[in-house]
């Protein structure tokens with residue numbers, strides 16, 4: 378049996394980042410993934426992810442967002458790969474939306490740059506956006522878009538070059554404990570470590586169940602689609618990433634990068650799934666295209682062109698849409714990073730760093746207590 382200091386089960390968004398930061402500290406690190414990351418089977422594919430700092434989901438996220446942004450910049454420097462495009466992010470919705478109010482309060486509390494714009498001002502600035510008069514928007518110019526698969530690939534290259542071992546196409550089948558540490562079992566081998574990070578995305582529930590823990594995590598089928606758009610209005614050198622919080626639904630999207638079209642997804646809804654039986658064909662449900670097309674026709678009509686591409690991806694939701702980052706209550710050698718509820722990617726660098734600190738020192742510099750398991754008790 379091979380021994381490591383740390384084993385990371387699931388080397389996707391969170392796991393690959395954590396593996397880089399542990400290996401960088403000289404810790405013997407084994408990363409194991411069922412696929413060959415970055416890949417299209419989990420939650421990190423589809424080219425792009427939004428990163429925002431003034432946070433509508435709660436101002437408590439802002440320190441983590443700012444640290445994550447700093448680490449993405451450092452990753453760009455270390456890898457020599459462009460990972461972030463500062464397009465700015467526009468958040469829009471009806472005037473009574475609590476989400477927009479929280480964006481404003483986050484900006485105020487942390488002195489973040491934020492422009493508050495009326496519907497008319499938005500249209501004057503971006504002629505491709507049509508907002509009703511009872512809407513307004515917040516524009517955060519310092520935020521933007523991460524190239525998600527390139528981020529995972531950059532962490533992978535650096536993790537390996539700093540000494541981590543990566544096993545790809547290797548599924549972890551069980552995790553057990555004995556008096557001496559944690560034993561991680563794959564089909565052919567078992568490995569031992571002092572500490573384990575469980576970061577298996579949509580597959581966390583089954584691994585947690587084998588460890589006697591049931592957390593309310595709901596893997597959910599999600600789709601994104603790219604539509605032909607008027608480049609004069611929507612290209613990435615002049616159009617921001619966007620979030621529309623409409624109260625009963627919410628949509629997010631990206632400007633057209635390299636003439637690939639406007640990419641758009643619906644944040645709420647989706648079908649509850651078993652990730653091993655996911656219907657991966659875009660268009661299986663009429664809503665895959667229908668929902669986002671009708672959003673574009675209403676709010677961005679010159680971006681509602683022909684469907685260029687569609688992808689199926691997975692969210693892993695928690696009931697309150699906040700993450701789970703905590704130790705296993707009965708086995709303190711196991712840390713869990715789960716339930717990223719469709720908004721976790723931007724924090725992967727910060728969470729990776731925090732997880733590495735926990736794995737090495739037993740505690741992280743950033744306060745992650747809002748993500749503790751005790752809230753489900």
Ligand SMILES: Cc1cc2nc3c(=O)[nH]c(=O)nc-3n(C[C@H](O)[C@H](O)[C@H](O)COP(=O)(O)OP(=O)(O)OC[C@H]3O[C@@H](n4cnc5c(N)ncnc54)[C@H](O)[C@@H]3O)c2cc1C
Nearest residue numbers: 387389390391411419420427549578580690717721722723
């Ligand atoms: C369509 C879509 C749009 C999104 N948009 C945004 C956005 O704009 N901004 C944002 O911040 N976030 C966004 N997110 C959310 C974000 O991408 C996810 O929260 C994040 O990728 C989750 O990371 P993860 O590490 O938990 O999962 P993953 O990146 O999927 O990693 C999990 C890894 O575990 C591996 N694994 C699973 N089971 C096993 C096993 N038994 N043994 C070994 N390995 C295993 C998998 O192969 C995978 O590589 C979006 C998500 C989707 C799907």
